[in-house]
Amino acid sequence: xxxxxxxxxxYYQLEEHxxxxxxxxxxxxxxxxxxxxxxxxxxxxxxxxxxxAFTQLVNEGYLYRLQGKGTFVAxxxxxxxxxxxxxxxxxxxxxxxxPSNKLIKFEIIPATSQIAxxxxxxxxxxxxxIKRIRLADGVPMALETNYISAxxxxxxxxxxxNQSLYGHIEEHLNLRIDSASQVIESSSASQNEAKLLKIxxxxxxxxxxxxxYLHDNTPVEFVKSVYRADRYKFMIQMKR
Numbered sequence: 001x002x003x004x005x006x007x008x009x010x011y012y013q014l015e016e017h018x019x020x021x022x023x024x025x026x027x028x029x030x031x032x033x034x035x036x037x038x039x040x041x042x043x044x045x046x047x048x049x050x051x052x053a054f055t056q057l058v059n060e061g062y063l064y065r066l067q068g069k070g071t072f073v074a075x076x077x078x079x080x081x082x083x084x085x086x087x088x089x090x091x092x093x094x095x096x097x098x099p100s101n102k103l104i105k106f107e108i109i110p111a112t113s114q115i116a117x118x119x120x121x122x123x124x125x126x127x128x129x130i131k132r133i134r135l136a137d138g139v140p141m142a143l144e145t146n147y148i149s150a151x152x153x154x155x156x157x158x159x160x161x162n163q164s165l166y167g168h169i170e171e172h173l174n175l176r177i178d179s180a181s182q183v184i185e186s187s188s189a190s191q192n193e194a195k196l197l198k199i200x201x202x203x204x205x206x207x208x209x210x211x212x213y214l215h216d217n218t219p220v221e222f223v224k225s226v227y228r229a230d231r232y233k234f235m236i237q238m239k240r
Contacts, residue, residue, distance in 0.1 A: 002043040010045050011052040018053065022062055022073055029075045033063065061230055075139075075231060088134045088142070097136040104196070105131035106158040108150055115147045118211060118222035126150040130161045133196055140197045143226040152220065169220065178215040184208050184234065193226050204229035 001017045002010060021027045036050040054071055057063040064074045092099035110124040119127065130146040146165065148156070153169060160168050169175050185207045194201040210223040 002045060004044075010043075011049045011056070014039065014043065014045070014050065014053040015056050018057060019062055027073050029073050031073045032069075033071045033073070035070065061233075064230070088144070092136045098138075100135045100138070101162050102133040102135065102140075103130075103158060103162040104133060105129060105145075106161050111147075111149075115222060119147065119149050119219045121149050121151070128153070128156050128161070130156075130165075132162065139231070141228055141231055143193055143196050145224045147222040148220065152218070165221070175220070176215040177220060178213055178217075180210050180212040182208060182210045186229070187226075189226070197226070197228055199228055199230070206232065206234075 002013050004010065006013065018027070018033070027033075033054075036047045036054065039045070039050040040047045054063060054065075058065060058071075061074055063071050065071050088099060107129050108126050109129050111119065111121055111127045113123050115127055116123040116125065121127075126149075128146070128148045128150055130148070132144050132146075133140050134142040134144055146161075148165075150156070153173065153175075156168075166177060170177060187205050187207045188202045189197065189199055189205045191201050193205065194203060197205075199205075206227040206229055208223075208225040208227060210221075210225070211219060212221045212223070214220050
C-alpha cells in the first residue's frame with residue numbers, strides 16, 4: 001500500500017489508505033487502530049510519518065485519540081447541504097436517523113434590544129425563548145436557542161416546542177416559511193456547551209445564527225445554535 005518510489009509523500013499515502021478502509025467499511029466507528037509502531041514496522045516507515053498521517057486524519061474527523069488508550073475510528077459526520085431551508089428534524093429523517101430533542105428551557109421573556117432588532121418587533125415585546133439539545137439516534141448534535149415573537153406565533157407550549165417547530169408553524173398555523181439567512185463561525189466549546197453536548201471543554205464547534213422569514217418577509221425566528229464540529233459538516237455547491 002506504500003510506494004516509496006512515488007513522489008506522493010509517505011504520510012499522505014498512509015493517510016489515504018486508512019481513509020479508504022474507513023470509507024469502505026473495513027474499519028468501523030469505535031474500532032481501535034494498531035499502534036504507530038506496528039504501522040511503522042509493517043510499511044518500513046518512520047513513526048514520525050505514521051504520526052503525521054494519524055494527526056491529519058484526526059484533524060479531518062476520521063480518527064480521534066484517547067490519552068493512554070490509543071487512536072480510534074470516529075463516527076461519520078453528518079453532511080448538511082446549505083442550498084435548501086430545512087429543519088433539523090427533516091434533515092435527520094432524510095438521513096435515516098431518528099431525531100429527538102431535550103428541552104432545557106421554555107419561557108416567555110421581554111425582548112432585548114438585540115432580539116427585538118432581529119425579529120423586527122418592539123423592545124420588551126413578549127418572545128418565546130426555547131433552548132433545546134438536538135439529538136440524532138440519541139447522540140447530541142447541537143445546542144439550539146430559538147427566539148420567536150409570542151404575538152406572531154401564538155399558543156406555543158413546552159410540548160409543542162419539544163417537537164418540530166417548523167412543522168407546527170406550517171401545518172397547524174398555516175404560515176408559510178419561505179427563506180432564511182445564516183452565518184457560520186468556528187469556535188471552541190464553553191464549559192456549559194461541552195457539558196450539554198457531551199464533548200471535551202474547548203472542543204471545536206460551529207456557532208450558527210439563523211434568521212428565518214415567512215413568505216411576506218416577516219421574521220418568524222431568530223436562532224443561535226452550537227453544532228459539534230466532530231459530528232457535523234456543511235456542504236455547498238457553487239456554480240460560476
